[in-house]
Amino acid sequence: xxxxxxxxxxxxxxxxEMIRQLERSVLPIDELIPMASARSxxxxxxxxxxxxxxxxxTPEAFAGVDLALFSAGGSTSRALAREAVRRGAIxxxxxxxxxxxxxxxxxxxxxxxxxxxxHKGLIANPNCSTIQMVVALHPLRVxxxxxxxxxxxxxxxxxxxxxxxAALREESGKWLAGEGYVPxxxxxxxxPVKYPIADNVIPQIDRFEPNGFTFEEMxxxxxxxxxxxxPSIEVAATCxxxxxxxxxxxAVTVEFERPPASLExxxxxxxxxxxxxxxxxxxxxxxxTPMLVRGERDVYVGRIRxxxxxxxxxxxxIVADNLVKGAAWNAVxxxxxxxxxxxxxxx
Amino acid sequence: xxxxxxxxxxxxxxxxEMIRQLERSVLPIDELIPMASARSxxxxxxxxxxxxxxxxxTPEAFAGVDLALFSAGGSTSRALAREAVRRGAIxxxxxxxxxxxxxxxxxxxxxxxxxxxxHKGLIANPNCSTIQMVVALHPLRVxxxxxxxxxxxxxxxxxxxxxxxAALREESGKWLAGEGYVPxxxxxxxxPVKYPIADNVIPQIDRFEPNGFTFEEMxxxxxxxxxxxxPSIEVAATCxxxxxxxxxxxAVTVEFERPPASLExxxxxxxxxxxxxxxxxxxxxxxxTPMLVRGERDVYVGRIRxxxxxxxxxxxxIVADNLVKGAAWNAVxxxxxxxxxxxxxxx
Numbered sequence: 001x002x003x004x005x006x007x008x009x010x011x012x013x014x015x016x017e018m019i020r021q022l023e024r025s026v027l028p029i030d031e032l033i034p035m036a037s038a039r040s041x042x043x044x045x046x047x048x049x050x051x052x053x054x055x056x057x058t059p060e061a062f063a064g065v066d067l068a069l070f071s072a073g074g075s076t077s078r079a080l081a082r083e084a085v086r087r088g089a090i091x092x093x094x095x096x097x098x099x100x101x102x103x104x105x106x107x108x109x110x111x112x113x114x115x116x117x118x119h120k121g122l123i124a125n126p127n128c129s130t131i132q133m134v135v136a137l138h139p140l141r142v143x144x145x146x147x148x149x150x151x152x153x154x155x156x157x158x159x160x161x162x163x164x165x166a167a168l169r170e171e172s173g174k175w176l177a178g179e180g181y182v183p184x185x186x187x188x189x190x191x192p193v194k195y196p197i198a199d200n201v202i203p204q205i206d207r208f209e210p211n212g213f214t215f216e217e218m219x220x221x222x223x224x225x226x227x228x229x230x231p232s233i234e235v236a237a238t239c240x241x242x243x244x245x246x247x248x249x250x251a252v253t254v255e256f257e258r259p260p261a262s263l264e265x266x267x268x269x270x271x272x273x274x275x276x277x278x279x280x281x282x283x284x285x286x287x288x289t290p291m292l293v294r295g296e297r298d299v300y301v302g303r304i305r306x307x308x309x310x311x312x313x314x315x316x317x318i319v320a321d322n323l324v325k326g327a328a329w330n331a332v333x334x335x336x337x338x339x340x341x342x343x344x345x346x347x
Numbered sequence: 348x349x350x351x352x353x354x355x356x357x358x359x360x361x362x363x364e365m366i367r368q369l370e371r372s373v374l375p376i377d378e379l380i381p382m383a384s385a386r387s388x389x390x391x392x393x394x395x396x397x398x399x400x401x402x403x404x405t406p407e408a409f410a411g412v413d414l415a416l417f418s419a420g421g422s423t424s425r426a427l428a429r430e431a432v433r434r435g436a437i438x439x440x441x442x443x444x445x446x447x448x449x450x451x452x453x454x455x456x457x458x459x460x461x462x463x464x465x466h467k468g469l470i471a472n473p474n475c476s477t478i479q480m481v482v483a484l485h486p487l488r489v490x491x492x493x494x495x496x497x498x499x500x501x502x503x504x505x506x507x508x509x510x511x512x513a514a515l516r517e518e519s520g521k522w523l524a525g526e527g528y529v530p531x532x533x534x535x536x537x538x539p540v541k542y543p544i545a546d547n548v549i550p551q552i553d554r555f556e557p558n559g560f561t562f563e564e565m566x567x568x569x570x571x572x573x574x575x576x577x578p579s580i581e582v583a584a585t586c587x588x589x590x591x592x593x594x595x596x597x598a599v600t601v602e603f604e605r606p607p608a609s610l611e612x613x614x615x616x617x618x619x620x621x622x623x624x625x626x627x628x629x630x631x632x633x634x635x636t637p638m639l640v641r642g643e644r645d646v647y648v649g650r651i652r653x654x655x656x657x658x659x660x661x662x663x664x665i666v667a668d669n670l671v672k673g674a675a676w677n678a679v680x681x682x683x684x685x686x687x688x689x690x691x692x693x694x
Binding site: 150152154169172173175176187191192193195196199200201202203204208211212213221234235236238240242243244245247249251253263282283284285286287289290291302303304305306307308309310313315317 | 497499501516519520522523534538539540542543546547548549550551555558559560568581582583585587589590591592594596598600610629630631632633634636637638649650651652653654655656657660662664
């Protein structure tokens with residue numbers, strides 16, 4: 001009666017977290033099938049106390065798979081996701097390969113679960129920084145309408161993969177020891193110029209587009225518009241890597257169509273929203289930080305304050321675990337939502 | 348013919364940097380007089396290759412002093428700055444004690460040197476995050492007028508003093524070793540709640556005001572308005588501490604009265620501005636980071652891009668050494684400007 005669930009990229013940082021989230025999931029799982037590149041095939045991963053051997057991800061490996069969660073990069077997704085769908089699997093893809101395709105729902109269950117109804121086997125998981133922002137903005141958008149969002153991010157290195165996380169630790173050790181080193185991991189492993197991340201911040205995540213924004217910044221623009229189903233929402237992002245292993249933070253300024261009646265009303269709306277936790281008490285110095293939210297599925301909001309001048313503008317501080325809500329949990333939550341709506345069974 | 352120059356708080360992080368900047372200064376200096384609290388009196392500091400004994404800062408110690416640079420915190424400034432002026436010294440104060448007083452010029456020489464003409468012996472050095480922002484915005488304000496600024500900061504721990512810098516190193520060592528620890532330095536040493544800064548970011552700098560903004564955020568509002576001489580400029584700030592020892596970064600969105608004709612015009616205006624260096628070449632992954640600007644007197648600007656929708660809006664990334672341009676060099680530059688304008692000699 002349970003599902004056969006594949007995790008593609010099972011040995012990566014997000015793949016590992018997907019397996020942890022599947023262990024905690026209400027989905028009935030008969031078999032977990034970890035997959036990875038030929039290089040990682042043969043390794044084992046642990047699922048519910050058992051070691052499971054990682055298989056090579058090939059088109060044929062998806063025969064009999066009901067659900068496949070992909071997190072092995074865009075090229076793997078482009079090569080294999082549609083192959084998996086062709087063999088009857090429903091795919092939730094964490095890469096950016098299909099997010100903007102018109103026939104692929106881009107889903108954050110707290111925000112636009114209804115988009116799942118039209119899926120054609122392939123569903124895209126949004127970018128980590130987009131997910132946490134739209135979860136926090138959704139309850140406010142419903143009430144006040146959103147004209148414009150300006151966001152500056154403080155993004156953890158784990159968003160760039162396990163290698164970048166290892167680099168932060170290695171560089172930090174050398175920085176403390178006063179030893180020189182050649183940075184190798186960030187901002188983008190495949191681009192020529194590298195900068196240290198220990199004792200530094202880097203205002204580049206992903207490649208630059210011709211308009212001067214990075215691809216990460218443009219993801220926040222385009223994905224927010226698609227998830228909210230409103231291409232008129234203005235989004236301006238500056239995405240910055242900080243020396244933090246896990247947990248993305250965002251300083252967000254939001255301009256509404258209609259001014260909130262009071263800050264209390266805003267806080268109440270956030271508190272009532274699924275997937276949102278409000279930690280906001282200046283007198284107690286209470287606000288979220290990346291370290292405080294690690295391992296949590298929710299999105300944490302603090303520093304909620306009205307603009308000093310404009311009554312339709314608010315400022316917020318939004319923090320979430322980028323590997324959990326920003327990737328693995330959102331993907332598993334999509335699968336749980338499909339199941340709850342009868343959309344996961346094979347045709 | 349030279350001046351007798353006191354540095355109050357000479358053993359602190361900014362005081363030490365003030366002495367370095369005075370060593371490089373064109374000011375004729377006959378004697379450097381390092382001062383500090385009774386606790387630090389008797390220590391020695393180095394000036395131009397000579398060890399100089401630190402004196403206790405008392406009202407009487409300022410007899411015969413021509414110029415006193417204060418960086419020993421607000422309470423020392425409140426206790427001693429006017430005493431020094433009374434004894435004939437001109438004081439440049441780096442604390443927030445006098446910045447908003449109407450008869451005290453608040454000066455960034457590249458922006459409002461003309462305010463020095465009205466000084467009454469006491470001149471205030473602005474907050475570090477304000478200085479670098481107004482230096483970069485000034486040439487744009489002159490051309491286009493500024494309606495509104497939205498800024499998110501990435502501030503180094505050295506802004507909170509030598510103790511916070513030591514804490515980042517100690518915490519980082521324990522984080523790498525997997526050892527637990529009790530954070531003791533940040534966000535504010537004198538407030539009850541502390542958070543780790545290693546592997547974390549903290550969205551609080553200084554105390555909270557009743558409006559939900561921190562004092563640091565309100566400094567950026569009020570000081571920007573005073574330096575630009577325009578209380579109608581809207582500023583909204585989110586100030587965040589990041590695990591970086593030296594170098595503040597700022598993601599700035601600026602809304603002009605009149606749209607720039609082109610991005611080239613903006614870049615040319617910034618390149619021509621005193622104290623500004625443009626590092627902005629996305630194809631070469633060129634932009635400033637805190638590590639790249641350490642020890643530099645200039646303010647570095649990169650990631651210059653037009654808003655995707657609004658032609659009167661720009662986005663910028665502004666980085667400077669918070670101890671140098673954000674504190675010590677700005678103070679020494681004020682003194683050099685006073686001297687050049689014949690405003691430093693005793694009456």
